[in-house]
Amino acid sequence: MKKSLLLLFLVVILATFPLITQKGTEFGGADGKAEEAIIEIQPDYEPWFNSIWEPPGSETESLLFALQAAIGSGFIGYFIGVMRQKNKQATQEKEEKASHVTH
């Protein structure tokens, strides 16, 4: 448990470190930068297909990203709960059995 917390703390540090060291950047997506690089290499390249649907704005986009994370972490939380409960039951049953034997 302690080890897990330490590891999670390390992840937080890794994610916040650039925020402190890199000033004057908006941390745009790396894929956007690749787009720029493509245009630089081949200025006449025209994307030949557009997204069928695009979130109307950054607000809706962040909503959908948050939703994606929420659905995923919701399941992970459920999983952890179920597994702990199962484990608890299993150890309880074992103890009960053990006490039956001694009686």
Added chain:
Amino acid sequence: MKKVSWKVLYFVVLLLIVPKQAAAMHIMEGFLPLEWAIFWWAVTLPFLIMGYRSIRAKVKENPETKMLLGLSGAFAFVLSALKIPSVTGSSSHPTGVGLGTILFGPLAMTVVGSIVLLFQSLLLAHGGLTTLGANAFSMAVCGPFIAYFVFKGATIVGWSFSLAVFLSAAFGNLGTYVVTSVQLALAFPSEVGGFIASFTKFAGIFALTQIPLAISEGLLTVVVMNFLKKYNLSELKLLRVLSKEAR
């Protein structure tokens, strides 16, 4: 025999459609020339079919591992939604396929990773349908396979389970973006310097950004795996995840 020849035929046809003249995280919609879009779709498709079969077989063999499969999917879902700032001043996201790869093997994660990418391209305009084949190949085929071989390698060498998990997830993540850079460089070689010049450029954008994220992904995967080792030991044994000493 008949089956084998069909497979050979498939790959021969595949070689024929390798675009000779190439004009090339996730590659944005429409940003891969048509020939390359088709080519990567064709490369990925067989893996998807094998992946589907692999999942079906694994779940049939051990129905009690269904929850773990759900967890692998959820983990990839969460991680690929987290756009994390990196040292290069741009953001990228982890892939989250390492966990499922260690549990279910690389083929199963091909399907799971592709579903995540499909969701992102349809709802978030992140990546795209035309580039889904290429993106799935890097994140859902190469990433898991790299993760798988790193895990096996580290286990054979005799490194600890946690270290093997960490390296596997981190390199799977990093490898994904190296492959993306290769794909882009193949489709968009520089006029001067060709493929190598373009590759250096794209790798500079993706791979550098990805290094801290790869480390984060490795750490998170270890956290989840430690939980599984504590509470799901029987399933891990069924899936033959742990090496003999660790059991």
